[in-house]
Amino acid sequence: MGRSPCCDEIGLKKGPWTPEEDKVLVEYIQKNGHGSWRRLPKLAGLNRCGKSCRLRWTNYLRPDIKRGRxxxxxxxxxxxxxxxxxxxxxxxxxxxxxxxxxxxxxxxxxxxxxxxxxxxxxxxxxxxxxxxxxxxxxxxxxxxxxxxxxxxxxxxxxxxxxxxxxxxxxxxxxxxxxxxxxxxxxxxxxxxxxxxxxxxxxxxxxxxxxxxxxxxxxxxxxxxxxxxxxxxxxxxxxxxxxxxxxxxxxxxxxxxxxxxxxxxxxxxxxxxxxxxxxxxxxxxSLVTTSPENNLENTTIDPTVQDPVSCFVDECISSSRNLNPFGAWEGLDLDNPNTDLCWKDILERIS
DNA sequence: AAGGGCTTCAACCGCGGGCAA
DNA sequence: ATTGCCCGCGGTTGAAGCCCT
Incomplete structure (x- = not known):
């Protein structure tokens, strides 16, 4: 349905709020509550639209706002x-x-x-x-x-x-x-x-x-x-x-x-x-040694599971319980002397 | 020092939902 | 069911400050 903007009244101030305006708004709300935002500016003596007042209050002046990074x-x-x-x-x-x-x-x-x-x-x-x-x-x-x-x-x-x-x-x-x-x-x-x-x-x-x-x-x-x-x-x-x-x-x-x-x-x-x-x-499993699977286009030997494939298998099966990264435990991929290291994975991807 | 581009963020705009008459 | 009011939301804008050359 929508409605015409509340700020279309001629003469209402827009743009950055001055410290004086902030003070008027804060004091009014602390004393009376905001009530109807549309009526608030007139009651508080502010030359702003209600929407602008609400925004200023909720985004900046509210006392419970936590500022800083x-x-x-x-x-x-x-x-x-x-x-x-x-x-x-x-x-x-x-x-x-x-x-x-x-x-x-x-x-x-x-x-x-x-x-x-x-x-x-x-x-x-x-x-x-x-x-x-x-x-x-x-x-x-x-x-x-x-x-x-x-x-x-x-x-x-x-x-x-x-x-x-x-x-x-x-x-x-x-x-x-x-x-x-x-x-x-x-x-x-x-x-x-x-x-x-x-x-x-x-x-x-x-x-x-x-x-x-x-x-x-x-x-x-x-x-x-x-x-x-x-x-x-x-x-x-x-x-x-x-x-x-x-x-x-x-x-x-x-x-x-x-x-x-x-x-x-x-x-x-x-x-x-x-x-x-x-x-x-x-x-x-995403990787299987089942002979009916089509492995023709890969370099993987269908009869032997290499360390990479074994690891992937383990990842998949462990991902289905409450410890999905269990396969990572005890793994030392940074060590080139182990069965499986990053080099193997990079080679497989490339 | 200057000025142009970039980043940040307060404030604005317009839409849609809720509700009462 | 329709209309109009009010509020809140998400997207956008633009001024101010910062950075780089």
Missing amino acids: FDDEEERLIIHLHSILGNKWSAIAARLPGRTDNEIKNYWNTHLRKKLMQMGIDPVTHQKRTDLNFLSGIPNIFAVSGNLGSLASSSDHLNALRLQADAATLARVQLLQSLIQLIAATSSSSTTPALSLDPMNHVFGSNDQCLFNGQLGVLNNQDVANSLNLGGDHHDQKLINYKYSDAIINPCSSADHELFMESTNNANQVINCSYMDTSAHSTP
Whole structure:
């Protein structure tokens, strides 16, 4: 339906607020409350429209507003929430005490969006960028991770180190995901389910992975986190609750299906789920030694599983329980003398 | 020092939902 | 069912400050 703008009255002031105007507005609201915003300017003696007053109050003058730079935890929370809620700035702001939607929106557009893009993550989908330029961008990702420390002031040193570690981990996860996708594309049958390692959630929370490997019959919206045996700390639990509280989750009722939460549909606040028929895939795998699979176009020997393939297999099977990165444990990819190292993975990808 | 480009963020704009008459 | 008012939201703008050459 809409309506004509409230600010179309001739003579009303626009633009930046003066300290005097701020004082008048604050004193009036503290004394009387804001009541009807439309009537407030006249009652308070301000030559502004009600909308301008409301905006000034909610975004700047409100006493509970937390000013100053976003800390590391707030930053990660915003990214998490944005991955679920999309550009629902008010919903995101509701979960960050003292922060306004406007402030979060600005911070997203000026800082976080760029940061994610630098890390090779699409800020809209929160997925790894899937264009073919990704592989050529890997050196940049490592460069970003290496430069973060030098950008930080001494007081930010710990945060910088953490970010640096996060970025390095992200680069590794992305590298591995590329490998899995490559192998899946060349060796899997059309019925093989897709798998998302979701690098964002690996980076930004130690126990968040379980979100993407949800269990059967526990998808009761906000109770889902309590229903899963997460074993996470309070912070992670909180994030998980955030993650589900505004999402509509399609229930999965069949005991023969296992749920993989792959991504979010930000526009509709619906978490997209894919279901794998576990009754038909008791030991599902993207890489298989089964002779009927078409491996002709790959360099993989169909009769022997090399370390890379074994590792991918292990990743996939462990990703289906509550420790999706279990395959990483005990792995020393940086050591060229081990069965499997980064060199092997890079060679496979190239 | 100057000025052009870039970044930041407060403020504005217009739309749509909720609600009452 | 329709209309109009109010509010809140998300997208956009533009002034101010910063940075680089």
